[in-house]
Amino acid sequence: MESTLHRPAHQGTSRAPPATVRMAFDNSYARDLEGLYVPWKPAGSSAPRLLQFNRALADELGLDSNEMISASGLAVLAGNAVPALAQPLAQAYAGHQFGGFSPQLGDGRALLLGELIDRQGRRRDVALKGSGRTPFSRRGDGLSALGPVLREYLMGEAMHALGIPTTRALAAVATGGTVQREQTQPGGILTRVAASHLRVGTFEFFAARNDEALLRRLADYAIARHDAALIDAPDRYLGLLQAVIERQASLIARWMGVGFIHGVMNTDNMAISGETLDYGPCAFMEHFDPAAVFSSIDTEGRYAYGQQPVIAQWNLARLAEALLPLIDTDAATAARRAGEVVQGFAKRFDVHWTAVLGAKLGLAGSAADDRALADDYLTLLQQHRIDFTLGFARLTDAAAGNDAPLRALFGAADAALEPWLIRWRARAEADTNSAQRLAAMRQANPIYIPRNHKVEEALAAAVEHDDLAPFERLLRVLEHPFDERAADSAFAEPAPLEQTACYRTFCGT
Numbered sequence: 001m002e003s004t005l006h007r008p009a010h011q012g013t014s015r016a017p018p019a020t021v022r023m024a025f026d027n028s029y030a031r032d033l034e035g036l037y038v039p040w041k042p043a044g045s046s047a048p049r050l051l052q053f054n055r056a057l058a059d060e061l062g063l064d065s066n067e068m069i070s071a072s073g074l075a076v077l078a079g080n081a082v083p084a085l086a087q088p089l090a091q092a093y094a095g096h097q098f099g100g101f102s103p104q105l106g107d108g109r110a111l112l113l114g115e116l117i118d119r120q121g122r123r124r125d126v127a128l129k130g131s132g133r134t135p136f137s138r139r140g141d142g143l144s145a146l147g148p149v150l151r152e153y154l155m156g157e158a159m160h161a162l163g164i165p166t167t168r169a170l171a172a173v174a175t176g177g178t179v180q181r182e183q184t185q186p187g188g189i190l191t192r193v194a195a196s197h198l199r200v201g202t203f204e205f206f207a208a209r210n211d212e213a214l215l216r217r218l219a220d221y222a223i224a225r226h227d228a229a230l231i232d233a234p235d236r237y238l239g240l241l242q243a244v245i246e247r248q249a250s251l252i253a254r255w256m257g258v259g260f261i262h263g264v265m266n267t268d269n270m271a272i273s274g275e276t277l278d279y280g281p282c283a284f285m286e287h288f289d290p291a292a293v294f295s296s297i298d299t300e301g302r303y304a305y306g307q308q309p310v311i312a313q314w315n316l317a318r319l320a321e322a323l324l325p326l327i328d329t330d331a332a333t334a335a336r337r338a339g340e341v342v343q344g345f346a347k348r349f350d351v352h353w354t355a356v357l358g359a360k361l362g363l364a365g366s367a368a369d370d371r372a373l374a375d376d377y378l379t380l381l382q383q384h385r386i387d388f389t390l391g392f393a394r395l396t397d398a399a400a401g402n403d404a405p406l407r408a409l410f411g412a413a414d415a416a417l418e419p420w421l422i423r424w425r426a427r428a429e430a431d432t433n434s435a436q437r438l439a440a441m442r443q444a445n446p447i448y449i450p451r452n453h454k455v456e457e458a459l460a461a462a463v464e465h466d467d468l469a470p471f472e473r474l475l476r477v478l479e480h481p482f483d484e485r486a487a488d489s490a491f492a493e494p495a496p497l498e499q500t501a502c503y504r505t506f507c508g509t
Contacts, residue, residue: 020072022064025085025114028123029196032221035214036206037089042079042111043132043142045189047176050074051468052153052475054170057193061116061124061170068171076113077171077191079131086113090134094208095201095268096318098302103208105201105268106136109144112197123225125197126170129190143179146172147463148280149188150471151455155279156192158450158478163443164254165247166276167194186463195275198222200319201268207322219326222272237326238337245316245345247274252312253352256305257360258449259285259388263295263505265303265311267318281505284449286494288381288388294452294505309353313345360392361424362399362441364431373427376420384413387494392445393484399428399438446481448488450474452503453495 029037055065067073075081082088090107097105110129118124129152130144153169160166175187198218206215219237223230227243230236251274255262262269263281271277281295290306298304303311320338328334357374358366381391386409394406398421410417431437458471477491484492494500 021067021070021076021083023076023083023085023114023126024062024116025083025087025126026117026123027085027087027114028221028225029091029112029115029125030087030089033217036202036218037091037112038135039087040090040111040134041082041088042128044080045078045173045175045177045187048074048078048080048189049174049176050077050171051150051174051188051462052169052172052471054157054168057168057170059119061118061126061193063116074173077128077189078173078175079111079128079189083113088113088128090136091197091202092136092205093199093201093268094205095199095266096204096315097266097268098298101204101208104136104205106205107134108137108140109134109142110192110197122195125192125194127192127194127197129192130175130187131189141179143175143177143187144189145179145181145185145463146174146188147185147459149173149190150459150462152190152192152279154455154458154471154475154478155282155450156276157475158481159260159276161479161481162258162446162449164258164260164276165251165274167192167271169193194271194277195273196222196225196271197277198225198272199268199277200270200272200315200322201266202272203319203322204267207325212325215322216326219323226273235327237323238341241316241320241323241327241338241341242344244272244274244319245341246348248312248316249345249348250274250352251276252308253349253356256308256353257356257444258446259288259305261285261292261294261303261305262308263293263298263303265308265315267315270312270315270319283452283503283505284389286387286389286452286500287385287497288378288391290382294503296505309346309349312349313342316345317342356444359440359444361395362428362437362444364433364437364440367427367430370427373420373423377424380410380413380417380420384410384416385497386410386413389446389449390492390494393447393492396438396441396445399441442482447484447492448477448481450478451491451493451495452505453499454491 053069058065088111092106094103095105110127111131112127116124133142149172153172156166156168170191170193173189177187178184179187223236223240230239233239261283269278283294285292285305292305293301320342324334327338354371358370363370394409398406407414454474458474461467461470477488
């Protein structure tokens with residue numbers, strides 16, 4: 001395995017002049033973590049075409065959008081040229097996939113170009129996804145179909161607009177080539193921006209090889225990048241574990257607050273930064289169902305909506321195992337201390353989930369019965385197959401004095417709703433600042449999410465008919481998820497139940 005990480009850099013292909021775009025890369029991963037990656041270059045695109053470019057994100061990164069959408073910029077985004085200060089590399093990592101350990105996964109179709117310091121002083125990774133084979137590709141072609149590229153662009157920007165930590169898309173490019181999956185499909189490359197691409201699986205890779213020196217370097221790097229306050233702490237590795245647990249507890253609660261189902265919560269898809277990573281077989285739940293699963297590969301429901309906190313804790317236990325040699329020289333002591341921290345995840349998740357539910361119900365402060373009130377509303381949504389997003393959006397209308405949309409949503413089940421409404425109103429009246437409470441409730445309950453049927457319609461139009469108009473319209477709607485607009489009413493409606501019942505998502509690989 002060590003020889004894999006020291007292969008000479010692949011020269012790739014270059015179908016365009018050297019990149020002249022100004023990208024002020026400062027590449028700490030390449031500089032500080034030699035031995036944790038393989039230098040590599042993208043394979044390039046035969047006839048690239050820029051389909052989407054995120055000007056707002058480019059501005060955050062201090063990039064010149066006009067320069068980035070020029071011929072030189074497209075050459076970078078398509079993998080045909082490498083900016084002068086970039087140091088493209090394929091990162092090494094392992095991972096537990098559906099509970100089974102794969103000791104070597106790595107960037108099989110992605111390359112980290114480098115890191116930019118954004119306008120707020122934050123270090124951000126810029127990576128290409130779908131840019132060709134790497135030493136970690138195994139039997140894969142290293143390419144991405146255009147559909148998954150556009151899906152990740154759309155989903156990441158939707159999550160960002162919802163206020164949920166996420167990787168984001170800077171650009172989507174059609175390569176001009178094709179990829180062979182179940183059918184021949186057009187190829188694409190996504191330019192992904194992340195706080196980092198460090199994963200639970202990154203730590204597993206070096207722990208599995210008993211390489212404590214590299215593991216310590218990786219952990220120290222992660223602390224310096226994401227938890228600088230711990231640098232001089234005597235228990236900094238245990239502190240790192242605690243910090244990751246806190247970020248993940250918050251993230252999973254926020255996912256569930258908008259009905260998001262990741263679909264493939266393998267340890268290589270859990271980011272140390274607490275950002276949502278990988279939008280392969282993800283989906284948004286419509287009628288409330290804790291057992292909801294959409295991923296075609298999740299046949300046992302391991303990653304169902306309601307299982308996500310359990311799986312997050314399981315994944316974090318794998319991180320704890322990887323960190324044991326750093327936490328204490330005595331194995332039994334290390335296991336005990338790490339185990340206590342991991343066991344604390346359930347409590348931290350419950351704190352975050354209770355806060356999310358309280359915000360969605362428009363409850364300020366906390367009262368003894370708030371969680372029961374929230375859980376009882378979820379039970380009503382489940383029993384009467386009420387759309388999760390609309391169930392809370394129409395509750396917001398009721399908080400503003402208009403019960404009619406909520407009652408219409410429940411229909412014949414209106415009588416079952418009434419006792420709960422009486423309890424909810426009594427609790428809400430205890431809060432003195434009703435205007436502030438309503439404003440906060442509106443920001444907790446979106447009216448627009450990436451409805452699965454709308455996503456599929458947009459992707460089909462783009463991929464099959466080269467028509468980006470539906471994609472761009474949906475993207476514009478999702479950029480403002482909390483403000484209801486009559487002209488966008490079709491984007492708030494769930495799909496027919498028969499369509500939802502058979503809806504499946506697929507991995508982009």
